Amino acid sequence: MQRENSFNHPSSPSARLRHRRRSNEGIVEDLKSNGSHLLVNDRNKYKSMLIRAYSSVWMIGGFALVIYLGHLYIMAMVVVIQIFMARELFNLLRRTHEDRQLPGFRSLNWYFFFTAMFFVYGRLLSQRLVNTVTTDKVLYQLVSSLVKYQMAICYFLYIAGFMWFILTLKKKMYKYQFGQYAWTHMILIVVFTQSSFTVANIFEGIFWFLLPATLIVINDIAAYFFGFFFGRTPLIKISPKKTWEGFIGASVTTIISAFMLANIMGRFSWLTCPRKDLSTGWLHCDPGPMFTPEFFTLPGWIPTWFPWKDVTILRVQWHAICLGLFASIIAPFGGFFASGFKRAFKIKDFGDSIPGHGGITDRMDCQMVMAVFSYIYHQSFVVSQSITVESIxxxxxxxxTFEEQQLLFTKLGQMLQDRLFLQ
Structure with missing residues (x-):
């Protein structure tokens, strides 16, 4: 019996030390298996939080300045972000040894990137570019011709790049070259095309760019802080620091923020008016029913100490709730996808350009998913589908052409005169 007790409860100092070591090792293993990477268990979490907070303040300040400057500056910011994202992703699969044997091969990646940029932005901004140069006849005809043949130009630019790729194929390098070719096209389709929807949202009204982007930021910050202070239950294996507490807390915060922010942003014409050209002047427009305040009287069961008896709600606030739901529940899966992607390549971040956050791509994973949804939602449920004078x-x-427009104007005038004469 004594032997059994001495075996189960070591009495010697060395035995107790070994017993504690085994116990600690067991605890560490249990923590690792149950998500020891949660922020609540991270010893360096406060240092990480401060670095992340400083970077966030600078980013938010710069973002606010660009929003104030207007549509073209926001578009320029998006283009810069796309270039940095492409750079980070291009570098992910590059091998220095192979690249040295293929001079000029890196330039081919960027050639395809800028060809895609010319195609996508040409399609998105063609009408606004035409509207900008209508006062100059020569420039108008030049731009109109460019818009008309833009798709053909882009196609032949792509074919030239395709031929360039074929001519650079080198023996014993085929696998690497075709891998880079496929990787470049995946970047263009998954990253560039999705993020380009952001520009379409900008010119529909900064509101439709700013609100979705802000909701993603709020959701990210709220998830970080709720997970930081309350996180205990791991959410998903591919992203160990994500917790259910952070996910739920961020979802509630984002939905409430969406409803409130829509009421604030919807009162500024600078944010709600669409931009029909590429000018930078101040905007004034009829807000329309979507941004017109509606008064609602609060029910009688509201306590008497509550300072407001009625409230004003914009119709767009109900749409904002849908955006908030998507930003809090579905958009985070863009981040989970990026986490799984990084694990597949055994990297922590896509880059190190933003202290505490990683690379640009690390910050834009959810934004890309949100940008596509915002554009589709706006076109499907917000924009009127009826034919308008402006659309015609x-x-x-x-x-x-300019001559055809003059002919149309003359014939339309004659038709209206005949109709008035018949009346």
């Missing part, structure tokens, strides 16, 4: 004029300016 846009088609006339885009598809008819």
């Amino acid at each position: 004029i846009d088609q006339v300016l885009m598809n008819l």
Whole structure:
């Protein structure tokens, strides 16, 4: 019996030390298996939080300045972000030894990137470019021709790049070269095309860019802090620091923020007015029913000490709730995808350009998913699908030459005169 007790409860100092070591090792293993990487168990979490906070303040300040400057500056910011993202992703699969044997091969990646940029932005901004140069006849005809043949130009640019790639194929390097070719196209489709929807949202009104982007930021910050202070339950294996507490807390915060921010942002014409050209002047427009305040009287069961008896709600606030739901529940899966992607390549971050955050791509994973949804939602549920005078004029300016437009104007005037005469 004594032997059994001495075996189960070591009495010698060395035995107790070995017993504690074994116990600690067991605890460490249990923590690792149960998500020891949660922020609540991270010893360096406060230092990490401060670095992340400083970077966030600088980013938010710069972002606010760009928003104030207007549509073109926001678009320029998006283009810069896309270039940095492409750079980070291009570097991910590059091998220095192989690249040295293929001079000029890196330039081919960027050639395809800028060809795709010319195609996508040409399609998105063609009408606004035409509207900008309508006062200059020569420039208008030049731009109209460029818009008309833009797709053909982009196609032949791509074919030239395709031929360039074929001519650079080198023996014993085929696998690496075709891998880079496929990787470049994946970047263009998954990253560049998705993020380009952001520009479309900008010109529909900064509101439709700013609110979704802000909701992603709020959701990210709220998830970080709720997980930081309350996180205990791991959410998903591919992203060990994500917790259910952070996910739920961030979801509630994001949805409430969406409803409140829509009411604030929706009252500024600078944010709500669409930009029909590429000018930088101040905007004034009819807000329309979507941004017109509606008064609601609060029910009688509201306590008497509550300072407001009625509230004003914009119709767009109900749409904002849908954006908030998507930003808090579905958009984070863009981040989970990026986490799994990084694990597949055994890297911590896509880059190190933002202290405490990683690379640009690390910050834009959820934003890309949100940008596509915002554009589709706006076109499907917000924009009126009926034919308007503005849409007809846009088609006339885009598809008819200056002489054809003059002929249309003359014939339309004659038709209206005949109709008035018959009345």
